[in-house]
Amino acid sequence: MIEKALREQIKEVAVEHFNTNGYHGTTIRNIAKDVNCSLPMIYYYYKNKKELFDEIIKKEYFNLLEKQASLLKIDNIINFYTKFIYDLNSLSNYDKQVYRLGVKVYLSFDGDEELMNHMDEWEKSILPRHCKILKPYMKNVNNEKVVVRTLVHLLETMIINIVVKNRYLPEDEIREEISIVLQNCG
Amino acid sequence: MIEKALREQIKEVAVEHFNTNGYHGTTIRNIAKDVNCSLPMIYYYYKNKKELFDEIIKKEYFNLLEKQASLLKIDNIINFYTKFIYDLNSLSNYDKQVYRLGVKVYLSFDGDEELMNHMDEWEKSILPRHCKILKPYMKNVNNEKVVVRTLVHLLETMIINIVVKNRYLPEDEIREEISIVLQNCG
DNA sequence: TCCTTTATTTAACGTTCGTTATAATAATAG
DNA sequence: CTATTATTATAACGAACGTTAAATAAAGGA
Incomplete structure (x- = not known):
């Protein structure tokens, strides 16, 4: 509980990225980098890029x-x-x-x-x-x-x-x- | 005269693509396909993708x-x-x-x-x-x-x-x- | 005619993308 | 302590990207 749940953190960073760079301009790699987690973690919590965007x-x-x-x-x-x-x-x-x-x-x-x-x-x-x-x-x-x-x-x-x-x-x-x-x- | 035609045609198709898919979602290849010209023709008339967008x-x-x-x-x-x-x-x-x-x-x-x-x-x-x-x-x-x-x-x-x-x-x-x-x- | 400039194509380069197979680790339960 | 499950990481796949080198075709004087 000290660390915000990773899933939420991914979503928050994703919002920033989609906002700044648009859907196509946003890369899963850059999100992972900002979240400070490995790339496949995003796929662990979200089926794919589109599902992440849709949930937002x-x-x-x-x-x-x-x-x-x-x-x-x-x-x-x-x-x-x-x-x-x-x-x-x-x-x-x-x-x-x-x-x-x-x-x-x-x-x-x-x-x-x-x-x-x-x-x-x-x-x-x-x-x-x-x-x-x-x-x-x-x-x-x-x-x-x-x-x-x-x-x-x-x-x-x-x-x-x-x-x-x-x-x-x-x-x-x-x-x-x-x-x-x-x-x-x- | 033919020159102008193609250059303008590229720009027109580019407008459609940038509109529908955004800057990052637009690919030079798809523009070329819709214009019915080869890919490097776009680079013949425009320095790069960004210059094409900027001119528009x-x-x-x-x-x-x-x-x-x-x-x-x-x-x-x-x-x-x-x-x-x-x-x-x-x-x-x-x-x-x-x-x-x-x-x-x-x-x-x-x-x-x-x-x-x-x-x-x-x-x-x-x-x-x-x-x-x-x-x-x-x-x-x-x-x-x-x-x-x-x-x-x-x-x-x-x-x-x-x-x-x-x-x-x-x-x-x-x-x-x-x-x-x-x-x-x- | 040959030569120079313009227009166009084929093919590829290196990079980055979304996505996944696989394996290692941490947490939990029995 | 062990078996199982929940997390995380490494490494790589194939595809698509922006861009360019090099070759070819067309056009237009000289």
Whole structure:
């Protein structure tokens, strides 16, 4: 227990490598070198390169998304979305890299068709979820769906800025932009 | 004349391959096979793999961006931005793939540090340019900078949707979302 | 015509890749 | 103490990679 389980350690290093060099640019040998284990150890814990990559996306990334989506407690709707985005700034390095890798697959910059289908499934759930969250605050708004769509699009860019481009977004900038889109929502 | 044909053909096929498989996933052999020429012909026209990739980004992608940025004629500001985005739908396949590849480098999912610096240079010019375009329409808006920033963020997502995720965005959806952000601009 | 330059191919070099067969070690259980 | 199982390492396989040397073909003046 002093040493982190080797299997986990391999996964962590793999996340870094896939992130920096992409799937094809990542080599099992380099992972092993950084983990400080012999090459076949990676095959001892993972069937092959693809399974290692898949586990990162299917388990780590989607766990992260679900955790992120579940920590809801709403008072003011603008505060809610501001916090939702702002908290991404303080994700652990590992989580940020997993997130980044997930976005990469989501944009089909990496991974394969099978992983893309997982992504599409998730994506379908996004608009309805935010529609539900926002509904109570949309009494005096006529173009409900457009506002939700616009907000989701804006959130996407901010997520990419923080997680993919690894930039810090200050809380007030986030709030300002969200407020522009939600300015008619009480 | 024949020379140019082959050189261009190599570049076109390379764009496809880099797009589909990334830099590391693309092999010179596969490009040659699709071009229907022998392998060393690629080295006859391009010094090496990296130079081929660099030329696509540095020439093709930035040409595209500048062409895109220069076709301005403004009447109504919402019409202007709507058209700006909507026209991306009808880019040629080649241009769309070049654009996609550029975005991939921009998000540092591919390419190297040197190319990223090119991207950063361009990025710095974005906000000022849109500020200038929007300034005349911002008379009765107090939070000018926030509006511009939000708009640029929204545009980015729509660009990614059309060019990276290869989706068709209908004109009215684009107009609706832009209108949300620019609703106080005359 | 011959010669020089351009365009293209065949064949191979050395390297690195993903993956595995095999063996050695450490841990555990009986 | 021994038998068995769980880990780890050494060494190598065949395939594919980026790249180049060398030879050949085509073209175009002189």
